Amino acid sequence: MKFVTFSANGVQHVGALDGTQVVDLTAAGIADTMLSLIVGGDAMLAKARSAVAGPGPRLDLAKVQLKAPVKPGKVLCSGFNYLSHLNENPTAVKPDYPLFFAKVSTAIAGPEDEIEAPKATEQLDYEVEFSVVIGKRLTRPSEAEVMPAIFGYTLLNDVSARDVQFDNNQITTGKNFDRFAPIGPCIVTTDEMPNPDSVTLKTRLNGRTLQDGNTNEWLFSLPRLVSYLAGIMTLEPGDIVTTGTPAGVGYFQKPQVYMKPGDVIEIEAEGIGVLRNRIVAQGAL
Numbered sequence: 001m002k003f004v005t006f007s008a009n010g011v012q013h014v015g016a017l018d019g020t021q022v023v024d025l026t027a028a029g030i031a032d033t034m035l036s037l038i039v040g041g042d043a044m045l046a047k048a049r050s051a052v053a054g055p056g057p058r059l060d061l062a063k064v065q066l067k068a069p070v071k072p073g074k075v076l077c078s079g080f081n082y083l084s085h086l087n088e089n090p091t092a093v094k095p096d097y098p099l100f101f102a103k104v105s106t107a108i109a110g111p112e113d114e115i116e117a118p119k120a121t122e123q124l125d126y127e128v129e130f131s132v133v134i135g136k137r138l139t140r141p142s143e144a145e146v147m148p149a150i151f152g153y154t155l156l157n158d159v160s161a162r163d164v165q166f167d168n169n170q171i172t173t174g175k176n177f178d179r180f181a182p183i184g185p186c187i188v189t190t191d192e193m194p195n196p197d198s199v200t201l202k203t204r205l206n207g208r209t210l211q212d213g214n215t216n217e218w219l220f221s222l223p224r225l226v227s228y229l230a231g232i233m234t235l236e237p238g239d240i241v242t243t244g245t246p247a248g249v250g251y252f253q254k255p256q257v258y259m260k261p262g263d264v265i266e267i268e269a270e271g272i273g274v275l276r277n278r279i280v281a282q283g284a285l
Contacts, residue, residue, distance in 0.1 A: 072105075081098065125161075127245035
């Protein structure tokens with residue numbers, strides 16, 4: 001199934017996609033938030049399936065505003081997990097273990113949300129990231145315990161201010177301006193994506209394709225990534241773990257390519273869809 005958080009008449013609801021319609025799971029009395037849907041597990045998923053199969057309340061997808069599908073407690077992003085991205089960086093060394101950094105809650109944005117280009121940067125970059133939504137609490141799991149604990153998959157654009165990021169290795173500040181973590185457009189449950197390690201990913205800036213990769217490039221598998229991370233910190237339902245980005249980020253284009261006000265950035269994954277955002281000047285929001 002594909003789940004979304006959407007706004008209708010100024011109120012946020014949870015829905016399930018059914019073609020060009022959204023089945024309103026909140027109006028049906030099933031789930032008020034995406035987190036409650038995730039925590040509800042198999043029983044909640046069964047109710048959602050029944051609502052989609054029946055005459056439950058429906059809205060035209062074109063008439064609702066999609067939001068970030070979930071409000072994660074934590075967003076942990078994987079660095080250098082694609083062979084092509086490793087190879088495009090002349091100074092990079094293949095890591096011996098997964099590398100991670102965090103995105104904070106104020107960086108979260110949704111589909112079609114505008115992203116400010118901060119005056120503090122002249123190098124506003126993009127990264128398409130296939131991402132995992134945690135479904136069950138994980139503390140020091142084995143790799144075999146990881147996949148049953150994943151609720152589904154979504155996309156995250158790891159927007160980055162490269163000149164800030166690389167100034168004395170300020171990765172936290174360079175990655176966490178407001179709205180630097182658009183998420184969406186939906187969450188796809190794991191049963192609909194049985195092969196997450198073979199998914200095509202693309203990034204388009206104003207229609208020009210700049211990233212075109214596949215998750216089959218991963219250096220570390222999903223079980224390895226998540227078990228390593230959850231061996232350090234407990235992962236909770238709704239947390240998001242990204243899997244890195246393939247080659248083609250703006251910093252390593254020749255010549256370099258950066259986002260600027262007026263640009264439209266789209267990231268896409270087969271089976272999930274397109275996450276689109278427009279860049280605006282600082283102060284425009």
